[in-house]
Amino acid sequence: MRAVVTVIGNDRTGIIYNVSKILAENNVNIEDISQTVMHDFFTMIMLVDMTNMSVDFNVLKNGLEEVGETIGMSIRIQHEDLFNAMHTI
Amino acid sequence: MAMFKDVLETVRMIDKERLDIRTITMGISLLDCIDSSGVKSRQKIYEKITRLAENLVKEGERIENELGIPIVNKRISVTPISLIAGSSDDLNYVEYAKILDAAAATVGINFIGGFSALVPKGFTKGDRILIDSIPEALATTNCVCSSVNLGSSKAGINMDAVKRLGEIIKETAYLTRDADSIGCAKFVAFANAVEDNPFMAGAFHGVGEAESVLNVGVSGPGVVKRALEKAQNASFGEMAEIIKKTAFKITRAGHLVGTTVAERLNVPFGILDLSLAPTPEIGDSVARILEEMGLEHCGAHGTTAALAMLNDAVKKGGIMASTSVGGFSGAFIPVSEDEGMIEAVECGALTFDKLEAMTSVCSVGIDMVAIPGDTPATTISGILADEAAIGVINNKTTGVRIIPVYGKDVGDTAEFGGLLGRAPIMPVNKNDCSVFVNRGGQIPAPIHSFKN
Numbered sequence: 156m157r158a159v160v161t162v163i164g165n166d167r168t169g170i171i172y173n174v175s176k177i178l179a180e181n182n183v184n185i186e187d188i189s190q191t192v193m194h195d196f197f198t199m200i201m202l203v204d205m206t207n208m209s210v211d212f213n214v215l216k217n218g219l220e221e222v223g224e225t226i227g228m229s230i231r232i233q234h235e236d237l238f239n240a241m242h243t244i
Numbered sequence: 245m246a247m248f249k250d251v252l253e254t255v256r257m258i259d260k261e262r263l264d265i266r267t268i269t270m271g272i273s274l275l276d277c278i279d280s281s282g283v284k285s286r287q288k289i290y291e292k293i294t295r296l297a298e299n300l301v302k303e304g305e306r307i308e309n310e311l312g313i314p315i316v317n318k319r320i321s322v323t324p325i326s327l328i329a330g331s332s333d334d335l336n337y338v339e340y341a342k343i344l345d346a347a348a349a350t351v352g353i354n355f356i357g358g359f360s361a362l363v364p365k366g367f368t369k370g371d372r373i374l375i376d377s378i379p380e381a382l383a384t385t386n387c388v389c390s391s392v393n394l395g396s397s398k399a400g401i402n403m404d405a406v407k408r409l410g411e412i413i414k415e416t417a418y419l420t421r422d423a424d425s426i427g428c429a430k431f432v433a434f435a436n437a438v439e440d441n442p443f444m445a446g447a448f449h450g451v452g453e454a455e456s457v458l459n460v461g462v463s464g465p466g467v468v469k470r471a472l473e474k475a476q477n478a479s480f481g482e483m484a485e486i487i488k489k490t491a492f493k494i495t496r497a498g499h500l501v502g503t504t505v506a507e508r509l510n511v512p513f514g515i516l517d518l519s520l521a522p523t524p525e526i527g528d529s530v531a532r533i534l535e536e537m538g539l540e541h542c543g544a545h546g547t548t549a550a551l552a553m554l555n556d557a558v559k560k561g562g563i564m565a566s567t568s569v570g571g572f573s574g575a576f577i578p579v580s581e582d583e584g585m586i587e588a589v590e591c592g593a594l595t596f597d598k599l600e601a602m603t604s605v606c607s608v609g610i611d612m613v614a615i616p617g618d619t620p621a622t623t624i625s626g627i628l629a630d631e632a633a634i635g636v637i638n639n640k641t642t643g644v645r646i647i648p649v650y651g652k653d654v655g656d657t658a659e660f661g662g663l664l665g666r667a668p669i670m671p672v673n674k675n676d677c678s679v680f681v682n683r684g685g686q687i688p689a690p691i692h693s694f695k696n
Contacts, residue, residue: 198252233310240496240500241254
């Protein structure tokens with residue numbers, strides 16, 4: 156099962172470090188990362204594989220939200236299915 | 245993986261444009277709860293609803309969390325209670341409403357629909373008792389919604405029902421006078437009612453439906469408006485294309501939610517109703533979409549055409565996105581639940597008569613309109629008859645959810661709170677129609693050829 160992690164906020168150091176740290180701790184594998192910075196506004200999208208995830212989805216979700224609060228970014232995780240459903244015919 | 249911009253588009257739709265799944269509604273057949281004893285029948289009803297819908301809220305919240313898209317309401321619709329209660333000796337069906345309310349509270353949903361009767365061509369004993377029980381049922385329960393189908397394109401319009409429902413609406417308004425007659429917000433009178441509608445107040449589980457199904461109602465007026473904002477100089481063809489594409493995406497999200505929840509609850513997926521349903525929140529208004537097309541206010545000349553195009557384009561985009569489209573599937577224009585409609589009424593741009601014209605090209609009808617509390621029952625019946633005629637002649641569903649707010653008059657505002665919003669009291673035509681309404685009988689079924 157795969158999910159999309161979206162990180163949006165003001166650019167700063169350590170964003171990828173903090174997000175990938177919690178993913179690694181919970182045995183979630185990062186398959187793809189895209190990021191861009193426009194006018195100091197940082198946007199990153201990660202495709203992650205949760206097949207061997209060691210915790211419940213909600214625990215990971217809450218963990219990511221906490222990291223987001225700590226580093227002052229909005230971080231969300233959503234199942235990949237939603238994006239595929241909405242954007243492919 | 246979906247493209248970078250697609251992911252961001254979806255995130256923006258949810259975050260900024262209020263894309264949500266308006267409701268997941270579980271339809272439950274109560275036909276096997278019929279019993280000659282009302283007490284036993286109600287026990288069966290409670291047991292069946294709480295058993296089948298035990299995990300509805302839990303699974304709804306789970307998928308909401310996983311997909312990151314809000315599901316605003318979790319609801320239940322049941323077989324019209326007049327059919328279930330009719331075989332009992334009870335002379336009042338309020339207890340049935342109370343048991344529905346209790347079951348709804350147990351499973352944690354916010355509305356249960358189906359305190360209903362289908363009388364397009366006449367009344368059974370059960371229909372009469374149910375209709376007479378509506379005011380007390382709505383005044384003594386929290387979550388129960390009621391509806392009556394009083395006409396159809398095949399049968400014509402039951403004018404005896406039209407007359408009686410005018411009185412029932414007045415009575416309901418009186419019994420709930422302490423809360424701006426809110427009981428009337430939980431009742432809708434239909435012509436050509438649909439049996440798989442997931443939206444309240446008119447949801448019921450038709451007799452042609454399966455044992456239990458899961459229906460979904462999507463929404464997203466904010467998303468459509470935002471998409472049109474980006475196309476300031478678009479022609480009508482281009483606007484229609486934008487609306488279709490947006491409706492496609494919204495519908496796909498709804499379809500995914502519906503099929504996933506249905507699978508987890510182990511019930512068949514029923515239909516997806518892709519209506520644009522507004523809320524009183526800023527940025528979630530159907531009226532503002534019409535204004536975005538170039539109208540100074542909703543209600544200006546051109547509004548009916550704008551709404552017709554919107555409604556049609558939404559259907560076209562949605563039907564491409566899901567093979568299970570049903571229910572109403574169009575645009576809703578409930579006055580109290582739409583911030584743009586409220587403003588249009590308050591500034592005098594939107595009148596009752598224009599609203600009636602708008603209902604001829606969209607779903608669903610005169611919806612959440614507050615009128616003076618001293619409006620005679622016969623005038624309300626006249627409104628019901630007009631709206632039913634639009635539906636019956638044009639082969640479409642129409643409904644009336646109207647609130648004669650007890651003790652209030654034009655210039656006042658009724659406050660319903662929450663998703664039901666607030667409604668400025670609108671003036672109605674004061675000319676008398678009682679002789680017409682009191683004639684009784686049936687307006688015959690219309691001819692279905694020679695259409696002009």
